[in-house]
Each structure stands twice: as structure tokens, then as C-alpha cells.
Amino acid sequence: xxxxxxxxxxxxxxxxxxxxxxxxxxxxxxxxxxxxxxxxxxxxxxxxxxxxxxxxxxxxxxxxxxxxxxxxxxxxxxxxxxxxxxxxxxxxxxxxxxxxxxxxxxxxxxxxxxxxxxxxxxxxxxxxxxxxxxxxxxxxxxxxxxxxxxxxxxxxxxxxxxxxxxxxxxxxxxxxxxxxxxxxxxxxxxxxxxxxxxxxxxxxxxxxxxxxxxxxxxxx
Amino acid sequence: xxxxxxxxxxxxxxxxxxxxxxxxxxxxxxxxxxxxxxxxxxxxxxxxxxxxxxxxxxxxxxxxxxxxxxxxxxxxxxxxxxxxxxxxxxxxxxxxxxxxxxxxxxxxxxxxxxxxxxxxxxxxxxxxxxxxxxxxxxxxxxxxxxxxxxxxxxxxxxxxxxxxxxxxxxxxxxxxxxxxxxxxxxxxxxxxxxxxxxxxxxxxxxxxxxxxxxxxxxxx
Amino acid sequence: xxxxxxxxxxxxxxxxxxxxxxxxxxxxxxxxxxxxxxxxxxxxxxxxxxxxxxxxxxxxxxxxxxxxxxxxxxxxxxxxxxxxxxxxxxxxxxxxxxxxxxxxxxxxxxxxxxxxxxxxxxxxxxxxxxxxxxxxxxxxxxxxxxxxxxxxxxxxxxxxxxxxxxxxxxxxxxxxxxxxxxxxxxxxxxxxxxxxxxxxxxxxxxxxxxxxxxxxxxxx
Amino acid sequence: xxxxxxxxxxxxxxxxxxxxxxxxxxxxxxxxxxxxxxxxxxxxxxxxxxxxxxxxxxxxxxxxxxxxxxxxxxxxxxxxxxxxxxxxxxxxxxxxxxxxxxxxxxxxxxxxxxxxxxxxxxxxxxxxxxxxxxxxxxxxxxxxxxxxxxxxxxxxxxxxxxxxxxxxxxxxxxxxxxxxxxxxxxxxxxxxxxxxxxxxxxxxxxxxxxxxxxxxxxxx
DNA sequence: AATGAATGAGTCTTCATTCAT
DNA sequence: AATGAATGAAGACTCATTCAT
Numbered sequence: 001x002x003x004x005x006x007x008x009x010x011x012x013x014x015x016x017x018x019x020x021x022x023x024x025x026x027x028x029x030x031x032x033x034x035x036x037x038x039x040x041x042x043x044x045x046x047x048x049x050x051x052x053x054x055x056x057x058x059x060x061x062x063x064x065x066x067x068x069x070x071x072x073x074x075x076x077x078x079x080x081x082x083x084x085x086x087x088x089x090x091x092x093x094x095x096x097x098x099x100x101x102x103x104x105x106x107x108x109x110x111x112x113x114x115x116x117x118x119x120x121x122x123x124x125x126x127x128x129x130x131x132x133x134x135x136x137x138x139x140x141x142x143x144x145x146x147x148x149x150x151x152x153x154x155x156x157x158x159x160x161x162x163x164x165x166x167x168x169x170x171x172x173x174x175x176x177x178x179x180x181x182x183x184x185x186x187x188x189x190x191x192x193x194x195x196x197x198x199x200x201x202x203x204x205x206x207x208x209x210x211x212x213x214x215x216x217x218x219x220x
Numbered sequence: 221x222x223x224x225x226x227x228x229x230x231x232x233x234x235x236x237x238x239x240x241x242x243x244x245x246x247x248x249x250x251x252x253x254x255x256x257x258x259x260x261x262x263x264x265x266x267x268x269x270x271x272x273x274x275x276x277x278x279x280x281x282x283x284x285x286x287x288x289x290x291x292x293x294x295x296x297x298x299x300x301x302x303x304x305x306x307x308x309x310x311x312x313x314x315x316x317x318x319x320x321x322x323x324x325x326x327x328x329x330x331x332x333x334x335x336x337x338x339x340x341x342x343x344x345x346x347x348x349x350x351x352x353x354x355x356x357x358x359x360x361x362x363x364x365x366x367x368x369x370x371x372x373x374x375x376x377x378x379x380x381x382x383x384x385x386x387x388x389x390x391x392x393x394x395x396x397x398x399x400x401x402x403x404x405x406x407x408x409x410x411x412x413x414x415x416x417x418x419x420x421x422x423x424x425x426x427x428x429x430x431x432x433x434x435x436x437x438x439x440x
Numbered sequence: 441x442x443x444x445x446x447x448x449x450x451x452x453x454x455x456x457x458x459x460x461x462x463x464x465x466x467x468x469x470x471x472x473x474x475x476x477x478x479x480x481x482x483x484x485x486x487x488x489x490x491x492x493x494x495x496x497x498x499x500x501x502x503x504x505x506x507x508x509x510x511x512x513x514x515x516x517x518x519x520x521x522x523x524x525x526x527x528x529x530x531x532x533x534x535x536x537x538x539x540x541x542x543x544x545x546x547x548x549x550x551x552x553x554x555x556x557x558x559x560x561x562x563x564x565x566x567x568x569x570x571x572x573x574x575x576x577x578x579x580x581x582x583x584x585x586x587x588x589x590x591x592x593x594x595x596x597x598x599x600x601x602x603x604x605x606x607x608x609x610x611x612x613x614x615x616x617x618x619x620x621x622x623x624x625x626x627x628x629x630x631x632x633x634x635x636x637x638x639x640x641x642x643x644x645x646x647x648x649x650x651x652x653x654x655x656x657x658x659x660x
Numbered sequence: 661x662x663x664x665x666x667x668x669x670x671x672x673x674x675x676x677x678x679x680x681x682x683x684x685x686x687x688x689x690x691x692x693x694x695x696x697x698x699x700x701x702x703x704x705x706x707x708x709x710x711x712x713x714x715x716x717x718x719x720x721x722x723x724x725x726x727x728x729x730x731x732x733x734x735x736x737x738x739x740x741x742x743x744x745x746x747x748x749x750x751x752x753x754x755x756x757x758x759x760x761x762x763x764x765x766x767x768x769x770x771x772x773x774x775x776x777x778x779x780x781x782x783x784x785x786x787x788x789x790x791x792x793x794x795x796x797x798x799x800x801x802x803x804x805x806x807x808x809x810x811x812x813x814x815x816x817x818x819x820x821x822x823x824x825x826x827x828x829x830x831x832x833x834x835x836x837x838x839x840x841x842x843x844x845x846x847x848x849x850x851x852x853x854x855x856x857x858x859x860x861x862x863x864x865x866x867x868x869x870x871x872x873x874x875x876x877x878x879x880x
Numbered sequence: 881a882a883t884g885a886a887t888g889a890g891t892c893t894t895c896a897t898t899c900a901t
Numbered sequence: 902a903a904t905g906a907a908t909g910a911a912g913a914c915t916c917a918t919t920c921a922t
Contacts, residue, residue: 017906017907018905018906021906037345037347039345039347042890042891042892043891044892052908053907053908053909054892054893054908055893055906055907055908055909055910056907056908058892058894059905059906059907062893063892063893064891064892122345122346122347123345123346123347125257125258125259125342125343126342126343127257127259127343134401159417162405162413162414163417165405166394166417166421169393169394169397170390170393170421173389173390173392173393173394174386174389174390181354182385185385193378193379197379197382197386198386201421201425204424205420205421205424205425207424237881238881262915262916262917263916263917264916264917272882272883273883273884274883274884274917274918275882275884275919275920276882276883278917278918278919279881279882282918283918284916284917284918457885458884461885461886477787478785479785479787482911482912482913483912483913484911484912492886492887493887493888494887494888494913494914495885495886495887495914495915496885496886496887497914499884499885502914504912504913504914562786562787563786563787565697565699565782566782567697567783574841598853599853599857602853602854603857605837605842605845606834606857606858609833609834610830610833610861612833613830613832613834614826614829614830617825617829621794622825625822625825633818633819633822634822637819637822637823637826638826640865641826641861641865644864644865644867645860645861645864645865647864677902678902702894702895702896703895703896703897704896707905712903712904713903713904713905714896714897714905715898715899715902715903715904715905716902716904718896718897718898719902719903723896723897724895724896724897
């Protein structure tokens with residue numbers, strides 16, 4: 001039999017298998033984190049849920065920490081994605097439009113996997129390699145600052161760095177709290193009001209609300 | 221045996237001793253939490269640092285959780301104290317004055333024991349009885365809402381509950397972030413600017429900055 | 441969580457109960473070492489055989505290594521005891537008498553617990569704190585050298601240090617080999633001959649055999 | 661398919677390849693044994709260092725033990741080689757010459773690969789198939805006995821077996837100790853003295869030193 | 881009340897070995 | 902023949918908690 005050159009070497013087949021295994025492990029870790037909490041998430045259980053042996057787990061992840069790190073990485077990536085996409089979309093929009101969209105994006109981001117987000121935020125110790133749950137915020141800061149810089153003429157702030165820090169922190173805290181501990185605030189009919197309030201908080205801070213008819217628009 | 225008149229009955233004496241032991245244990249827990257982190261804080265070590273036996277520890281606290289709970293309780297109490305005192309002081313002041321004072325108080329509160337605060341916030345799992353690090357915020361909310369209600373004429377918001385939630389969450393997040401991860405923002409010469417920014421964020425949100433001369437006061 | 445091992449015993453066994461436990465653990469370790477070999481001696485099994493829980497084991501010994509170290513220590517102590525006692529007894533005797541006694545003592549020492557001795561010599565890796573199985577020899581060297589020095593007039597060697605090293609090493613090797621791998625050499629009727637040969641080896645080396653009638657005394 | 665004439669049949673080619681692989685594995689095992697010690701020498705690492713997959717390793721060696729056995733075998737072979745060569749060379753020489761050469765050969769043998777020799781002697785458990793590090797000695801014994809037999813007229817011993825055992829054991833112990841734990845004894849200017857001492861130890865034991873002028877030759 | 885020895889379930893992790901590809 | 906992903910038994914060790922003294 002003639003042996004034709006192989007375009008897809010055997011290795012790729014096994015690489016695919018590896019990939020599947022790694023994904024299964026990360027997914028299992030996330031699921032267990034949500035279901036049982038960080039402290040009860042043992043490597044043995046993770047392996048069992050992933051359907052692989054404990055040995056296989058350690059072939060790909062050198063420690064429990066590394067596993068959780070991968071989950072954080074993945075989650076963080078997804079969140080950042082949502083944020084960056086939104087930022088790109090509104091890059092050219094005036095802040096009145098942009099900020100509202102960004103608030104919406106922040107809420108969407110927190111809704112990607114709220115339960116996981118909560119566990120990651122509340123139970124995973126910010127220790128060793130695990131410090132980076134706040135990475136999203138750290139990533140978002142320079143991006144948002146850049147947006148602000150580009151729209152400097154529209155805003156009225158003395159210290160752009162400080163303003164960016166304040167706004168990013170604020171939006172993250174408000175959307176996080178809303179999604180995680182105050183679902184009532186985001187109930188269908190109220191969600192828009194919440195978005196509006198947060199947007200106004202930001203706009204006014206940036207000195208761009210002069211035209212708002214508060215007396216009529218906001219008081220009951 | 222002659223019974224001499226006793227002003228302080230034995231029971232009180234032992235209660236006093238108990239009190240001392242309990243305090244020593246809570247204090248030891250806090251110190252170890254700060255020094256070694258939550259995961260490495262073992263009951264045996266806590267007992268050792270407190271200078272009592274592990275058996276004695278369990279005479280006063282039924283579990284490690286209870287110990288950490290007590291630390292949280294104590295810390296939370298101290299924070300709330302600062303906040304409530306500040307709120308009382310400015311109860312009659314107009315919001316322009318009051319909010320600025322409250323921001324200052326929030327920073328002070330976070331500075332009570334920043335290292336412990338950080339460990340409590342970042343490493344102690346919000347699980348079981350340990351969920352209450354956010355208690356401060358929960359305590360502060362109705363108080364602040366009451367203040368807002370009392371000063372309703374000065375503010376221009378549609379939903380007082382929502383506004384209170386937004387402001388309390390925002391102040392807590394900003395002061396927390398500033399104290400814990402951005403000490404630069406609170407450096408001596410910058411601290412006032414930070415307080416001012418946060419105060420303005422709040423005032424404008426409440427619709428009370430119409431007179432501010434932004435063009436001159438804030439832009440460089 | 442995996443820990444970095446500690447080598448020095450954790451607790452001074454001051455109380456009677458502790459002492460009993462510690463002894464039981466060391467004894468169990470020795471027994472298992474003999475029965476199953478070093479590699480199969482697990483801390484869990486040692487604890488089981490000692491009749492205590494694994495936790496108790498670790499209360500007294502920080503690692504498996506420490507346990508084996510204690511066994512070595514104990515065994516080494518016993519051996520040295522035999523040797524030193526013998527050396528003391530013959531301190532004033534001429535070398536013709538003394539060396540013969542010392543050879544006997546060396547054999548006795550190796551017979552204290554030959555099986556344990558063998559395992560210690562053959563299976564315990566000379567690693568970390570476990571390097572000291574040769575301690576007996578190291579202890580014996582200066583003592584024997586001192587004896588030689590005191591009897592300098594009886595011996596004819598250029599380098600006392602070298603001679604001591606050679607003799608101690610030789611006696612240890614010969615008695616060890618005899619006891620461990622050549623029990624036939626020490627069989628009842630042959631033991632004396634073996635002692636005699638080793639003694640002669642030493643005496644002649646030290647230049648003290650001039651009078652020996654070898655032709656008649658040694659050839660068959 | 662056309663079959664071209666083959667001078668070297670495929671089988672031989674692959675045998676050659678096998679040979680290379682086996683050598684690489686044994687060599688890798690030896691290197692890792694020296695570098696990391698017996699306990700840390702894992703088959704996976706051996707395979708990696710040898711540049712083959714773990715599967716290939718098991719194609720040639722059924723177990724880790726077999727691998728180590730091969731290393732011992734090879735090392736033992738080399739040592740024996742040195743010894744046998746020396747013995748052959750001096751087969752016809754009188755013992756005064758011969759023993760001195762044999763002592764030198766013993767030292768040389770221990771210097772073939774002292775680090776490996778040490779690991780083999782100190783860390784590899786004498787268990788199962790691994791018992792044979794003493795094989796060298798076992799091999800040497802009959803050979804040396806044969807030499808002694810052939811030179812019976814020159815020696816004055818009652819029991820040739822016993823004498824052979826004593827001398828072989830002694831030389832091995834002394835050269836081993838010298839090479840492994842007392843390199844000072846073999847320092848350039850001292851090495852000859854050491855050889856001389858060991859040779860004298862043996863010669864005198866065999867009753868062949870009558871002519872030695874000890875008073876002048878050895879005392880300082 | 882205090883002590884601290886004892887407990888043991890449960891954790892992480894390693895590594896020799898197998899087997900489908 | 903070679904590969905390397907997968908296996909899982911087994912081991913060392915921790916620590917919250919109990920209880921006899």
C-alpha cells in the first residue's frame with residue numbers, strides 16, 4: 001500500500017483529545033465552584049465530574065490553584081470581551097449615548113455567568129496566582145481612559161486618570177451589586193430606570209447634564 | 221474561714237476572666253488572619269497565639285467559623301460606629317456639607333484596620349455564617365436613606381431607595397478601592413481632591429451642583 | 441495541602457502518655473521496616489501498627505523521615521553503647537587482649553538487632569537527615585584512636601589516624617558482612633576462629649605478632 | 661514494489677536502533693540516579709532524558725526496577741572488568757607484588773564512576789532484583805581465592821575460604837570508604853601511603869612480612 | 881474551667897504502568 | 902515500533918474537633 005504524505009499528523013488527533021480533556025476539566029471546575037463553593041472543590045471531585053482520572057487532571061494542571069486560575073482566566077476573558085466590544089461600538093458616539101451603552105454592557109457582562117462570578121468574587125481567596133479576579137477592571141481602566149481622552153472636549157474634569165478610576169470602579173460596583181445582591185433592582189420593568197440612574201450619575205459627574213429637565217423628568 | 225465582704229463577686233471575677241480570654245481569642249484570630257491569611261489560620265495556632273489551649277478555645281467558640289464571625293462582627297461594629305457617628309454629626313447639615321463629611325468618614329472607616337479589612341474582604345469566603353462582611357453596607361443603607369428622606373427638599377431624585385442604594389454602594393466601592401488597591405489616590409496632597417471628586421459625583425447626581433463653576437473650578 | 445517537611449521532633453514527650461505513644465511509634469516503625477522494608481513502610485501503616493491515629497503520629501513526628509531517623513538514632517545508640525562499654529573495659533588491657541575483645545564486641549553489636557541493622561544499612565537511603573547510619577563508625581573512630589594513642593608503645597604504625605581509620609573500617613565491614621551475609625562464618629564452632637582471624641589481621645597490622653608460631657598454630 | 665538488494669537486512673538495522681535506544685535509556689537512568697537520587701528518578705523523566713517516549717521505555721524495560729538493574733549490571737561489569745584484568749596481570753606474580761597491584765586496582769575500580777557508585781551503594785534498596793550491588797564482591801571472591809590457592813606456598817593461613825572472604829571484604833570496604841567518604845586519604849601525596857598500608861595489612865595477615873623492617877620503615 | 885493528647889476524614893499529589901492510536 | 906494520553910492505587914500530611922483528665 002502506498003503511503004501518502006499525511007496532512008493531518010497523528011498528533012493533531014491526540015491534541016484534539018487533550019483539548020477536550022482540558023476543557024472538560026475547566027468546565028468541571030467552574031461547575032463545582034458554583035455548586036459546592038471553593039472550599040469544597042477538591043481536585044478529586046473535579047476530576048470525577050470531568051470524567052477523567054485524577055492523574056489526567058495533574059497531567060494538565062499542576063495544582064488546584066492552576067485549575068481555578070484557568071476558570072478565572074476564561075471568565076475574565078468573556079467579561080472583557082463584552083466590555084471591549086461595547087467600547088468599540090461606541091468609540092465614536094458622544095458620551096450621552098456611549099455611557100448608557102457601557103452601563104448596559106457592564107450589566108450584560110455581569111450576567112454572563114452570575115453564579116460563577118459571585119463565587120469567584122466572594123470565595124476565591126485573592127492569593128498567589130489567584131489575585132486576578134479584578135483583572136477585568138484593570139483591563140477596562142486604560143481602555144475607558146482612552147475613550148475619555150478621545151472625548152475630552154465633551155467632558156469637564158480636571159484629572160482624567162482619577163475620573164476614569166472613579167467611573168470604572170463605580171460602574172463595576174453598581175452593576176456587580178445589582179446583579180449579585182439586588183436582583184430586584186434589575187427586574188424587567190425597573191432595569192431601564194437603573195441604567196438611566198447610573199448613566200446620569202456618570203454624565204453629571206462629567207459635567208454633561210446641563211440640559212436635563214430634572215424637575216419634571218426625575219421627581220415623581 | 222472568715223468571709224470578707226466582697227464587692228466583686230466571684231462570678232463577676234470569672235466573667236471578667238472569660239471576657240479577657242474571649243478578647244484574646246478574637247484578637248489572635250484577627251492577627252493571624254492578617255499575618256497568615258484565612259487558609260493558614262488554624263484553630264490550633266489561634267489558641268497558641270491567644271495563649272490558651274485548644275480546648276479552651278472550643279469552650280468559648282464552637283467552631284473556627286464562629287471565631288472568624290466574631291472578628292467580622294467586631295470589625296463591622298467599628299466601621300459602623302464611624303459611619304453612624306458621622307451621620308449623626310451631619311444629620312442637620314445641608315447635603316453639600318454632609319456628603320463631604322460622609323465621604324471622609326467612609327475613608328476613615330476603611331482606614332480603621334485596612335489590612336484586616338482587606339483579608340476579610342478578599343479571603344474569607346462569603347459562606348455560611350460568614351456572609352456578613354457586607355453587613356456594614358446593609359446597616360448604612362437605611363440610615364443614609366433616612367438622611368436623604370429628611371433632606372428631600374434639597375435633592376432631586378425620583379426613587380429614594382434606588383438613590384440611596386446607588387450612593388452607598390458607590391461610596392463604599394470607591395473608598396474601599398482607594399484604601400485597598402490605590403493608596404496613591406489617597407496620598408497626602410491628593411486625598412482632598414479625591415474626597416472632592418467623590419463628593420461632587422454624589423452632589424451632582426442628587427441634582428445639587430447647579431451653581432458650581434465647572435469651567436473654572438475643575439478644568440486645568 | 442502539601443506541606444514542607446520538618447525534621448526535628450515536634451513535641452518533647454514530657455508526659456507519660458506521650459512517652460508511651462512515641463515509643464510505640466518508633467517501635468512500630470522498626471518492626472515495619474524489618475517486615476516490609478523501607479519503601480513499603482507508610483506512615484499510615486506505622487500509625488496503625490502503633491495503635492494510634494495518623495494524626496497522633498504527626499503530632500510527634502513531622503515526617504516519615506523523622507520517624508526513621510528516630511529508629512536509626514535508637515539503634516545507633518544501642519550499638520555505640522556496646523562498643524563503648526567494651527572499649528572502656530579493655531582500656532587498660534594490652535592490645536593482644538583488647539583487640540580480641542573489641543572484635544567480639546563488634547560482633548555482639550551487630551547482633552543486637554541484625555534484621556533491623558540490615559534494613560537500615562541496605563534500604564534506607566542515605567539522604568537528608570538519614571545520612572547517619574554510619575554514625576556509629578564515626579563515633580567509634582576517635583574513641584579507638586584514643587585507645588591506640590594510649591597504647592602507642594605497643595604498636596608500630598607511622599600514621600595513627602590512618603591506622604585507626606583502617607582498623608575501624610575493617611572491623612565494621614568484616615563483622616557486618618559476617619553477621620549479615622555470611623552467617624555460616626559465625627556458626628557456633630566457627631565463630632571463635634573468625635574472631636581469631638580478624639584479631640590476627642589487626643595485631644599483625646599493628647606489628648605485634650612476632651612471637652606467633654604461625655607454622656604450627658595456623659596451618660592445618 | 662521492487663525489492664532492492666539489501667546488504668544489511670532490516671532486522672539488523674532495527675537491532676542497531678534498539679541497541680542505541682537501550683543504551684540511551686540505561687545511560688539516562690544512570691545520569692538521573694546521580695543527579696536526582698533514586699527516589700526522584702521517575703520513569704517518565706528517564707524517558708524524557710533518553711529522548712524517547714515513556715511507551716518506548718516500556719518496550720525495552722518491563723519496569724523501573726529492570727532499568728536500575730541494568731545500570732547496576734553495567735556498573736558492576738565495569739568494576740569487575742578492572743578487577744579481573746588486574747588479577748590476570750598479576751596471576752603469576754608473588755603476593756608481595758600482586759596484592760599491592762590488586763589494592764591499586766580496587767581503588768581504580770571505585771573511581772570508575774564514584775558518584776554513581778555512591779548512589780548505587782547508598783540509595784538503591786537491596787530489594788527484589790536489586791540485591792546485586794554486592795555482586796562485584798561475590799564475583800571477586802572465587803577469583804581471588806583461586807589466586808590464593810595457586811600461591812598457597814607463599815601464604816600461611818589455615819582456612820583459605822575464610823582468608824579470601826576476609827581479604828576481599830576488607831579491601832572492598834577500605835577502598836570504598838576511602839573513595840566515597842574519605843577523599844582526603846587518597847589525596848595525591850597520600851594515596852601511595854594508603855595503598856602501602858592496606859597492602860601491608862594484607863601481607864602481614866597472610867604471614868608474609870617477616871622481613872619487613874618495621875622499626876625503620878614505618879614508625880615516624 | 882482548662883488542658884492537650886488523640887482523632888481521622890479528607891486533601892493534594894506522584895508515578896509506575898497500560899493501551900489505543 | 903513508537904507515542905503519549907490516561908490511569909488510579911497509594912502515599913504524605915493537615916486540621917477542625919472531641920474528650921478524658
